[in-house]
Amino acid sequence: MDNKDNYNKNIDHENEESRLHNEQREERQIQGDPFEAHDKEAHEYEKGDMDMTVKADIPHGASGHGALDSKNLPKSPPGWKVIMKEVIADKLALFSLILFVIITAYVFGLTMFLNRQEIVTVDLFAINEPPNDMFRLGTDYGGRDIFGQLIIGTRNSLAIGMLVTLMSVGFGVVYGVVSGYFAGQIDNAMMRVVDFFMVLPFLMIIIVFVTISPSYDIFSFSFIMAAFLWTGTARLVRSLAMQEKELDYINASKTLGSSHMKVVFTQLIPNLVGIIIVNGTLSLAANIGIESGLSFIGFGFPEDYPSLGTLMAYATNSQTLQHRPWIWVPAAIMILVLMLCVRNIGEAMRRAGDARQRKA
Amino acid sequence: MNLLEIKDLKVHYPIKGGFFNTVKDYVKAVDGVSISIPEGTTYGLVGESGSGKTTTGKAVMGLNHVTAGEIYFDGQKLNEKGRKVNVRDDIQMIFQDPYSSLNPRKRVFDIVAEPIRNYHKKSKNELINEVLGLLNRVGLPPGSLYKYPHEFSGGQRQRIGVARAIALNPKLIIADEPVSALDVSVQAQVLNFMQDIQKDMDLTMMFIAHDLGVVRHMCRHIGIMYHGRLVEEGTTEEIFSNPQHIYTKRLIAAIPDTDVDEVERNLALRQKVKEEYDQNFDENLDEEGRAFPLQSISKTHRVALPVKG
Numbered sequence: 001m002d003n004k005d006n007y008n009k010n011i012d013h014e015n016e017e018s019r020l021h022n023e024q025r026e027e028r029q030i031q032g033d034p035f036e037a038h039d040k041e042a043h044e045y046e047k048g049d050m051d052m053t054v055k056a057d058i059p060h061g062a063s064g065h066g067a068l069d070s071k072n073l074p075k076s077p078p079g080w081k082v083i084m085k086e087v088i089a090d091k092l093a094l095f096s097l098i099l100f101v102i103i104t105a106y107v108f109g110l111t112m113f114l115n116r117q118e119i120v121t122v123d124l125f126a127i128n129e130p131p132n133d134m135f136r137l138g139t140d141y142g143g144r145d146i147f148g149q150l151i152i153g154t155r156n157s158l159a160i161g162m163l164v165t166l167m168s169v170g171f172g173v174v175y176g177v178v179s180g181y182f183a184g185q186i187d188n189a190m191m192r193v194v195d196f197f198m199v200l201p202f203l204m205i206i207i208v209f210v211t212i213s214p215s216y217d218i219f220s221f222s223f224i225m226a227a228f229l230w231t232g233t234a235r236l237v238r239s240l241a242m243q244e245k246e247l248d249y250i251n252a253s254k255t256l257g258s259s260h261m262k263v264v265f266t267q268l269i270p271n272l273v274g275i276i277i278v279n280g281t282l283s284l285a286a287n288i289g290i291e292s293g294l295s296f297i298g299f300g301f302p303e304d305y306p307s308l309g310t311l312m313a314y315a316t317n318s319q320t321l322q323h324r325p326w327i328w329v330p331a332a333i334m335i336l337v338l339m340l341c342v343r344n345i346g347e348a349m350r351r352a353g354d355a356r357q358r359k360a
Numbered sequence: 361m362n363l364l365e366i367k368d369l370k371v372h373y374p375i376k377g378g379f380f381n382t383v384k385d386y387v388k389a390v391d392g393v394s395i396s397i398p399e400g401t402t403y404g405l406v407g408e409s410g411s412g413k414t415t416t417g418k419a420v421m422g423l424n425h426v427t428a429g430e431i432y433f434d435g436q437k438l439n440e441k442g443r444k445v446n447v448r449d450d451i452q453m454i455f456q457d458p459y460s461s462l463n464p465r466k467r468v469f470d471i472v473a474e475p476i477r478n479y480h481k482k483s484k485n486e487l488i489n490e491v492l493g494l495l496n497r498v499g500l501p502p503g504s505l506y507k508y509p510h511e512f513s514g515g516q517r518q519r520i521g522v523a524r525a526i527a528l529n530p531k532l533i534i535a536d537e538p539v540s541a542l543d544v545s546v547q548a549q550v551l552n553f554m555q556d557i558q559k560d561m562d563l564t565m566m567f568i569a570h571d572l573g574v575v576r577h578m579c580r581h582i583g584i585m586y587h588g589r590l591v592e593e594g595t596t597e598e599i600f601s602n603p604q605h606i607y608t609k610r611l612i613a614a615i616p617d618t619d620v621d622e623v624e625r626n627l628a629l630r631q632k633v634k635e636e637y638d639q640n641f642d643e644n645l646d647e648e649g650r651a652f653p654l655q656s657i658s659k660t661h662r663v664a665l666p667v668k669g
Contacts, residue, residue, distance in 0.1 A: 248461035255421050256475040256524065257448040270465040356464065356510050 086352035089359045093348035100341040103334075107154045119148035120304040131326050138326040140314055150330050153306040158338070160222050160307070161288035167226035168287075169280045172233025177272070179234070180241025181264050191238070194231045202228035207299045221301075225290065233279055237272060244271050274350045281346025285339040292335060308335055362396040362432075363564045364420065364532055369393045369429035371415050389415045391588035391650060392429075395566075397532075397581070402558065402565040404579030404596075406572060406611070411585040413568045414456070417534045420566070421453050433532065449479050452525040456537040458517035462509040468495070468520055469505045475527045494523040499553060515546035519553075526557060534566045539574065551578060572615055576600060581660075584608050589651040594661035604663040605651075606644050610637045 087093045123143030131138045137146040179190040209224050210216070244250070245268060253267045269276075288308070294300035295309025296316075311331035315321045320328065351357045372386040390412040397403040405413045418424045420431055422438065431438040433447055452475075455461035462471055472491045476482060482490070492502050498519040509517055518538060525533055538554070539547040551574065558565060569575050575582055576596055583593040584607065592605045603609045613633040617626050644666060646652055651664040 248455045248457055249463040251418075251423055252453070252455055252461050252521075252524070253463070253474065254423065255448065255451075255453050257478040257528075258474065262478075267463055267466075271463065273465070356508075 082358075083349055083352040086358055087345065087348045090344075090348045090351075093344045096341040096344035099337065100345065103154070103338065103341075104158065107151055107158070110151050111155045114148050114151060116152055116305075119145050119152065120306065128324055130324075137330055138324070140327050141317075141320075146311070146327055146330065149306040149311060150308075150334065153308045153311055153331065154334055154338075156218065156301065156306065157288050157291055157308040157335075159218055160225075160291045161284050163218065163222035164225045164229060164287040164291075165280055165284040167222065168229040169233050169276065169283060171226070172230035173237050173269070173272070173276055175230065176234040176237030177241045177264055177268055180238040181245050181260070181268060183242065183245075187238070191235075194234055197228060197231045200228065203294075206294065210294075210299045225287070229283065229287070229290075233276075233283070236275065236279060240272055240275055241268060244268060277346055277350045281342050281349075284342050284346075288335065288338065361399050363399040363434060364395070364397040364566065365430075365432040366393060366395045366416070366420070367430045367432070369416060369419060369431065370427045371412070371419055371424055372427040388588050388650075390419065392653075393585070393588070393590055394654075395583060395590075395593075397564055397566060399531075399564055400562050401581065402567050402579040404575035404582040405566060405568045405585060406570060406575050406582060407585030408570065410587075412588040413570075413585055414536055416585075417453070417536050417566060417568050420534060421451065422448075449475070449528040450531045452528065452530040452533050454518075454521050454525050454533060454535040454538045457541050458514050458521055459541070461521055462517055464509055467506050467508055468500075471509070471520060472523050472527060475524060479528060490527075491523075494527055497526070497557065498523045513546075514542050515550055518542060518550055522550075522554065522557070526561065526563075529561065530563070532564045532566070534568070536568045537570065538567075540569065540571070547574070554578075572611060584611065587650050589664065590654060590662075591651045591664045592662070593654065594658070598658070598661045602661070604657060604661075604665065606633075606637050606640055609633050 087097055121144070123139070126135065126139050126143040128141055129135055129139045129143075135145050135147065137150065139145060140149070175190065175194075179187045205228070206224055210221075213220075250263060250267060253263045258267070291300055291307060292309030292312055295307045296313045298313070300309050301307050308331045312328055312335075315328040351359065369390055370388070370392055371390040372388050374383040375385045375387060376382065377384045393412070393416055395403065395405075395416075405416065407413050415424055419426050420433075420438070426439045429439075433451060436447065438447065466474075469488070469491055472494055473487050476487060476490060488505070491505065495502060495504060500516060500519055500523070504512070504516075504520075509520065512520065518541075521538075535554070539550050542550060554565075555578065557563065565578075567575065567578050569578075579596055581594070582596055582599045583590050584599070584605070585591070586607055592599065592603065592608045599608065600612060603612050610633050613630045617623075644651075644664075652666055654662040654664050656662050
């Protein structure tokens with residue numbers, strides 16, 4: 001009995017609401033809003049047109065022009081949620097992200113328990129052993145555990161890759177945007193500095209640095225790499241900034257009283273996010289490659305400080321290359337997997353940065 | 361009282377060339393334009409593409425450099441060297457292209473709130489309410505608050521542009537062909553509600569357009585530009601009922617008429633004006649192909665007729 005009563009009441013309530021709603025609508029039409037063209041009948045259909053866009057995501061009752069109730073508004077999703085949604089919608093990116101997080105967490109977590117000194121100590125009784133119970137991935141020509149080296153090496157390579165990318169892309173973007181936005185003489189002077197850095201033989205300088213420096217750590221090594229790698233990003237971003245700043249929304253922002261700083265960082269850079277992320281992911285992959293390459297030719301980290309490159313370098317020995325794949329194949333697969341993961345995640349992030357390309 | 365006074369405005373762009381990249385010549389985009397706009401009225405600036413209408417408007421906004429001339433707003437000189445008068449919250453602009461004038465990465469809320477954030481400190485809730493008020497005023501539903509510009513049609517985007525321009529309660533709005541990118545049915549809507557807003561807020565407007573019909577509908581005074589100079593200036597009535605310069609005559613003759621019975625007569629008139637134009641047009645310009653200085657023929661009506669004698 002009670003239930004039925006409630007049910008009836010609900011229906012009454014709903015009727016009441018819709019009646020109120022209709023009344024409100026009529027009232028609005030009588031008042032005449034600026035959107036209505038002056039000839040009311042002739043433009044009736046346009047109002048319906050407008051309402052279509054509203055119905056899509058507005059709770060019932062908030063549509064129309066009069067409702068200024070901020071409670072009924074749809075919430076605006078925060079930036080990280082947009083990115084997460086986009087990554088989840090793209091299954092490949094989601095898989096890559098999970099894989100990447102697992103690898104990084106595993107690698108960074110395990111290195112805290114592994115003893116580097118112990119792993120890199122030469123053990124002459126276990127030279128070139130294939131994978132077995134004691135050494136999960138076998139040993140190299142010094143009897144050192146490949147698995148331990150792989151874990152520490154991945155951590156070192158990843159850390160260097162990320163640090164170099166962060167420093168070089170971060171600086172390159174700011175430098176390029178400032179140069180492109182202000183143009184003229186400022187741009188001219190700034191680009192000559194870039195040209196100067198580009199003509200320097202950067203591999204030679206890193207090799208010289210590695211040879212003469214008595215000791216260096218991940219940070220200083222990354223810094224010296226980043227000091228030469230920002231020029232590409234700067235040039236790319238500058239050319240795009242020059243294109244973008246001609247558009248009217250930059251002019252509009254200026255006429256609305258925004259300072260140059262504000263225009264550059266809140267208007268210009270968000271529109272370059274796509275290319276910045278693509279550039280960032282590509283250079284992250286490339287930087288891991290460059291570090292591995294330097295270690296490969298022997299000017300990265302020494303053998304007792306393993307990286308993915310030092311493991312790959314063992315493949316220069318034709319015996320190792322042919323008969324002992326357990327030494328270098330895991331490192332090669334690790335590089336491949338990491339780079340692909342970074343690329344897929346970057347692709348999804350790029351889409352999240354541009355509302356028009358979002359899939360989610 | 362004139363809210364905006366432009367005196368002998370010149371905007372020249374150098375053409376560089378030669379071995380040493382020296383200045384060879386100038387493109388005279390605007391060459392000696394004087395305009396005064398009384399408070400609370402709309403001034404229409406008409407002319408063909410490349411005649412310098414937009415350049416004039418942008419010079420007032422401070423988006424162009426000014427080669428020579430003076431711009432006064434409310435008695436303050438705007439293009440003074442060194443000390444800049446900050447009147448950006450009093451002069452606003454509505455841009456021509458509703459597609460490129462809204463930042464595609466910003467939500468409507470951020471776009472409309474930007475000028476308010478620049479000049480006033482407000483809490484988030486106050487801002488939301490203010491932006492909602494503005495959206496309501498230009499006829500956009502509150503649900504558009506967190507949408508992106510690409511989710512709107514051209515007419516709706518132009519409304520966002522208008523909402524942004526009126527956010528600071530400006531005294532002067534420069535409307536740079538605000539409806540030329542919209543199709544005709546939407547043009548009427550946007551124009552009507554711009555007129556309503558102008559009445560409500562007692563705005564002064566400089567309306568740049570190349571559509572004479574639109575200008576006639578909107579403006580009290582009209583100036584017609586040709587190659588960087590004004591060829592004729594006066595009240596709307598004077599220009600339409602008594603055009604003096606041959607260029608103005610031809611422009612007005614070219615307006616299509618829907619009256620079927622008048623077709624023959626209009627065609628004959630158009631032919632006559634065309635003949636006159638073809639024969640005499642060069643005589644109405646000086647040796648550089650630009651209009652002569654303006655001469656007053658009535659209190660408000662000024663025409664660039666060749667100097668007699």
